[in-house]
Amino acid sequence: MATERKATADPARSLALLWRTREPTSRSAGPALSVDRVVRAAIDIADTEGLDALTMRRVAEALGVGTMSVYTYVPGKAELVAVMIDTAYGEMPRPAVEGDWRTRLERIARDNLALYQRHPWMLRAETTRPVLGPHLMAKYDYELAAIVDIGLTDVEVDAVLTLVLGHVKSAARAASEVVDLERETGMTDGQWWQSHAPWLERFMTAGAYPIASRVGTAAGQQHGAAYGPEYAFEFGLQRVLDGISVVVAERAANR
Amino acid sequence: MATERKATADPARSLALLWRTREPTSRSAGPALSVDRVVRAAIDIADTEGLDALTMRRVAEALGVGTMSVYTYVPGKAELVAVMIDTAYGEMPRPAVEGDWRTRLERIARDNLALYQRHPWMLRAETTRPVLGPHLMAKYDYELAAIVDIGLTDVEVDAVLTLVLGHVKSAARAASEVVDLERETGMTDGQWWQSHAPWLERFMTAGAYPIASRVGTAAGQQHGAAYGPEYAFEFGLQRVLDGISVVVAERAANR
DNA sequence: CGCCGGTGCCGTACGTCGTACCGGCAGCGG
């Protein structure tokens, strides 16, 4: 379990898996399984039942094979997750870029948000060194292409992309936790608050945390709980883009 | 294990724990343990050995008691982690605010970064509904106080803080993963790249991903790997603050 | 003074996980 995080102990093996360097088997009927079938089954489980439900036994069951057979195609769980991530990147749309840089960057942010909404498990799984699969590379290349020509240095362009994607991930994570916990605890966000509020009031002596109370309730009131994360995403995204345009304008002036 | 994430099944129990609603034992010598001792031991382990090493057995061992004795003070692991998080928030500095809002907000960002550097496990543990302990409330109150008067609505103020703290967390996570993996794999970032690069080159047909290659190597060159995350933090923070100042200026003009 | 209920402590055991190991199987080249 602790070893789930190790991944890529053997670079050759892991990368070969990611890049699918494998001659198709010469067997007549071909094997019952394949890396792709394993990965598809795993993504399916993670999408519909959450990352906690993704166990090797569960994957095998979904494929109708013995547990250990999965290991014929994938060295371990960590590597399986790595391939799942790269596969998910692969299914992102990459239309020709249009509009000014701000429009393009905003589009990229929204596409990434959509990805995380489709595959919320990525938000909890991606916590390792980058996967370095072909689809991640393609995605990185595509996204950089949208902003290479805005007058910043290569290093800055990289930082801009990191910043925007970081914000998307933060916001997506916040949004995902709400629905995650609704499933796991069986209560909606509102119900959860209602069950905690009376106890909280009892512990908090009146008048403590005045600003927190005021702002907190104001925020809670405004967006009726479920829609809070969306506001945070939109507000933050516009602020980030504003901030980027400040440097872009600066550079344009000094040219 | 899946239940680690549940937490707060019983709000009364959990909140009482967080707010330490508990008469001191009337026992003569007093009990050998206490919630605080358990929490301190747990934080110590997580700080020095990582979150994966934090097991109930390990905590008990550090305290010199049987595994199950820990459960006398803490209902379960999820709740233990919650108290750990609130405790960590409690040790943050909260000096009187000084300077203009940008200085204050920047200070808050740096204090939060320092917190995550001291307790990297928080970056992987905080993935649940907010902990709602007294120290989190105090922190939230303190941080809001620094920016309530910059001319934005309460809802916007909340969103500003969320944005800044989100960026800090993103950057801290990136930085933490580097050192995390150095410990777990026993290789430095540079070594890791060197072991992967030849394989990667073999798989990537020359000329694929031209922009990614150029920008990636530029970024890698500039900051010698280990210092990349710091740059990302600084650059992103300034961009975010720039973006916020755009709205602030807007509001000031329209008043 | 003796008994009793409560509190702190903890050994054992169960169910879950990832996965090492090894033995069986089919199909194919020699």
Added chain:
DNA sequence: CCGCTGCCGGTACGACGTACGGCACCGGCG
């Protein structure tokens, strides 16, 4: 026809969180 190679999977091990029940001790009451 034989042995080899790649696919399959049963069994088992060592982690993990934690339910359950029992034990030792002590203050307060009769």
